[in-house]
């Protein structure tokens with residue numbers, strides 16, 4: 290069986306070297322890892338990891354809403370240069386986060402700019418959205434062809450919007466703690482599901498780093514909630530990830 294971890298911050302682990310973490314994941318069949326940046330300082334590290342494992346690590350370059358304020362002038366041009374240099378790279382993570390308040394205007398502007406880049410270069414977009422359902426209204430129509438709401442643990446209503454606009458929901462272990470778990474996992478169309486650990490952050494044990502090698506365990510738990518047979522579910526979500534990442538075209 291093969292698996293994709295569609296959202297992991299390999300550069301952020303404190304307990305082990307990223308190279309060891311990737312090798313452990315490969316041993317479990319996790320052969321595609323989207324290495325996601327949050328701040329501009331991550332871009333070089335993410336590119337370096339991709340170069341070490343060019344067939345397995347797909348880089349994503351972007352500005353997370355928490356780090357918009359610390360980006361230095363000209364970040365848009367430097368982000369664009371990363372996308373030109375790495376033709377398989379995604380844009381992200383970006384998005385809107387009301388918990389991180391006081392900076393709605395710069396967050397919105399940075400999100401718009403990254404949507405424009407994803408569209409201009411035909412890249413999938415990774416979206417982080419927290420308490421932003423109404424704020425998102427003006428963006429649905431301008432989102433690129435491929436986008437994912439990552440670490441999805443929101444309501445079935447938001448899920449319906451994501452699916453209606455052709456997007457994906459990326460599920461991490463956090464969905465298993467969500468009060469929306471049953472409703473969301475039963476409602477999500479099978480071809481809209483992606484899996485991710487959001488490692489090191491969204492693990493099953495609070496405060497402990499989660500590695501991408503645990504992706505198969507997550508897949509098994511989600512198959513069970515949906516009442517599906519594990520191998521078929523795993524094959525379906527792996528296929529989804531290849532389509533999302535434009536692999537095999």
Ligand SMILES: [Zn+2]
Pocket residue numbers: 296298325382487
């Ligand atoms: Zn993340």
